[in-house]
Amino acid sequence: MSYFLMPLLLLDKLKNSKINFIKMTKILITGASGQLGSVLTKKLQDKYGVDNVIASDLRINPSFNGCFEVLDATDFDALSEIVLKFEITQIYHLAAILSANGEKIPLNTWDINMKSLFNVLEVSRLTNIDKVFFPSSIAVYGNDAPKTETPQDYVVAPSTVYGISKVAGENWAHYYYERYGLDIRSIRYPGVIGHQSLPGGGTTDYAIDIFHKAVKNEVFECFLEATATLPMIYMDDTIRATIELMEAPKENITVRTSYNLSGMSFSPEQLTQSIQKIYPDFKIVYKPDFRQKIAESWPSSIDDSSARSDWNWKPQFDIDAMASVMIEELKLKYITELKIS
Numbered sequence: 001m002s003y004f005l006m007p008l009l010l011l012d013k014l015k016n017s018k019i020n021f022i023k024m025t026k027i028l029i030t031g032a033s034g035q036l037g038s039v040l041t042k043k044l045q046d047k048y049g050v051d052n053v054i055a056s057d058l059r060i061n062p063s064f065n066g067c068f069e070v071l072d073a074t075d076f077d078a079l080s081e082i083v084l085k086f087e088i089t090q091i092y093h094l095a096a097i098l099s100a101n102g103e104k105i106p107l108n109t110w111d112i113n114m115k116s117l118f119n120v121l122e123v124s125r126l127t128n129i130d131k132v133f134f135p136s137s138i139a140v141y142g143n144d145a146p147k148t149e150t151p152q153d154y155v156v157a158p159s160t161v162y163g164i165s166k167v168a169g170e171n172w173a174h175y176y177y178e179r180y181g182l183d184i185r186s187i188r189y190p191g192v193i194g195h196q197s198l199p200g201g202g203t204t205d206y207a208i209d210i211f212h213k214a215v216k217n218e219v220f221e222c223f224l225e226a227t228a229t230l231p232m233i234y235m236d237d238t239i240r241a242t243i244e245l246m247e248a249p250k251e252n253i254t255v256r257t258s259y260n261l262s263g264m265s266f267s268p269e270q271l272t273q274s275i276q277k278i279y280p281d282f283k284i285v286y287k288p289d290f291r292q293k294i295a296e297s298w299p300s301s302i303d304d305s306s307a308r309s310d311w312n313w314k315p316q317f318d319i320d321a322m323a324s325v326m327i328e329e330l331k332l333k334y335i336t337e338l339k340i341s
Ligand code: SER
Pocket: 098, 099, 100, 136, 137, 138, 139, 162, 189, 190, 191, 192, 201, 202, 203, 204, 205
């Protein structure tokens, strides 16, 4: 359906809907079965109550507890129906194709990432959604940007279709804020490392896979070179940053494209050394593939002073603290699985 027709149809539905004027916080998460979505959903359920968080994705995780709607976020009618049905007041729009998978079918990636974002933006302005969260990425920077402490305002000229879709998304977020006053907030996530879920098709995925191999006492084959240093962040810090940004007073938010966010920075070689402090015999071999080129186009560290000054961002996990929790948690996971099977 054309974007021109959408508002008319939706306004029609709105007139017949039972939207309450005293609004409770009701959150919709797209991409809720994904790496970040599955953890963020639980955190938001704890904070706002299970019934006030609607998780959505193309597929449900078998272990999911709570309210779930099967949703293809590129389908405007399906998205708006859920927003109206549950009287949604906030949307966390996490559904997207990541950097490495994105390169396999570039135009498809553009289509999915942008269409789903446009749908979220339009439904949000038409139903007066209070707040929207849109994740951007370190992938917005390209080869020309300074590699270390990349500044917030440096020119964004990405080299992947994923990065291009994030830059466009940041600009559209800024446009909807300026033009319609939509309170949309965003973070440029570094590579996110967590034990709870597996990532899907990113360039930073190696930093999670490596822990699974270490705990299972297997050799890890790395698709990046030993020295490929990238910005990374532990899951707990990521979730805390997201919620802190969303809860910050509106007047503190000076960046309406997307905030740089820093957790830690390391290369596969440095991560291996950190794991070897716990598993001295752990081994890695390097077989770089097309993802090495993507990694080379990204910063190795990020300047996040705007996030620090606007909403007091401060990471808590460094590489060794992260490695030690990852190993403890994955050990527990594999022991539990062994006991069950
Ligand atoms: N972790 C993401 C990726 O590798 C970057 O935002 O695609």
